[in-house]
Amino acid sequence: MHFPSILYLLEQQQAEVAIIPSDTHHYRHRALIDAIDERTAFVNISHVLFKSSYIHDIATIAAKAKAVGAISIIDGYQAVGVIPVDVEKLAVDVYIAVV
Numbered sequence: 001m002h003f004p005s006i007l008y009l010l011e012q013q014q015a016e017v018a019i020i021p022s023d024t025h026h027y028r029h030r031a032l033i034d035a036i037d038e039r040t041a042f043v044n045i046s047h048v049l050f051k052s053s054y055i056h057d058i059a060t061i062a063a064k065a066k067a068v069g070a071i072s073i074i075d076g077y078q079a080v081g082v083i084p085v086d087v088e089k090l091a092v093d094v095y096i097a098v099v
Contacts, residue, residue: 006044006075015041029057033064040070047085047095048078055083062092 010017018040020032036043043065048055062072076097079085087095 006046010044029060032061036061036064036068036070038068040065040068042071042073044073044075046075046078048076048083050078053078055079058090058092062090065093066091 018035020028020035022028032045043061045056045058045061047058058072058074062074065072071093073094074090074092074096076085076095080097080099085095085097
């Protein structure tokens, strides 16, 4: 459910990329949280899914990433200006958006 161009960039990295499958247009939140472990270097996810408008629980995802020493990189393009975004409250490492 990630925006396709992000996946193209990730495929170019010299690292293992784990993609968590989705069912229909909603992401499986628990599967994502469970996949974040001590091998995870970073978690890159969209705050709002472009196909379904599903809003991820970014604070929980960022907290799990931080707990295992991973960096959270959040794509906020579909979120900023549409929903309230408080990056300090979300406690993310990187939040990318166009305002």
